[in-house]
Amino acid sequence: MRLNRLSEFYATYKAGGVVGFGPGADALTATFDAIKETAQEMKANGLARQGDARVEYDLLRKAKISLRFGTFNHCMFGEHNLAGAKCMENTIVPPGHRGPLIDRCLPGRGANSIIGVEHVKFYRSEKGSLERQLETKKTAPCRRAPCSNRCWGSRT
Ligand code: SF4
Known part of the structure; x- marks a missing residue:
């Protein structure tokens, strides 16, 4: 399942699409670059046939990409x-x-975070909700002020 989704990302990357946004997306793209390059080298050395997707799939599997x-x-x-x-x-990280x-x-801040294209709708929806709150006169001034922690996107 996880590898299937990763393969879908790789297919998007190979088609010239965007795998996501943020530092994690940059790291993932760099890994995909390396896989594509290795597959091309293998093809040039006669170790893989042109268009042999299986080779890239195996390289993807062996790359052991950590992705939740x-x-x-x-x-x-x-x-x-x-x-x-x-x-x-x-x-404090709980023991174990x-x-x-x-x-x-x-x-929005984690160096390992990837905001994928599929997530954009949630952020648009959240933005719309906050804008509607700002338009409501009943919204208290303290709720109108920008968050001093600048922690947009926090789940906590
Ligand atoms: S903040 Fe933690 S859970 Fe979130 S993307 Fe970064 S490492 Fe992952």
Whole structure:
């Protein structure tokens, strides 16, 4: 299932589409670049046939890309890319816990975050809802002020 979705991302990438936005998307694109390059080298050396999608699929599988699919973003947090994990900052990780603290995710700020094309509708909807609140006279001034933490997108 996970590999199938990853393959769909790769197909989008190969078709020249956008895999997502944010630092995590840049990292994923760089990995896809490396896979495509390796597949081309294998083809040039006669180790893969032209258009042999199976080779790229195997390379994708072997790349062991850490990717968690989420409703508001995807997370590339993995053992080798802990840096910039906003969810891990200023908190105590429960003993025995592995992986990101999803409930503390900041999709708009995390270095491992990918906001995919499929997530954009949620953010548009949220933006529309906030704009409607601003237009309502009953909205208290404290709720109109920008958040000093600049933590838009927080799930907490
Ligand atoms: S902040 Fe979100 S995207 Fe970043 S590592 Fe944590 S869960 Fe993943």
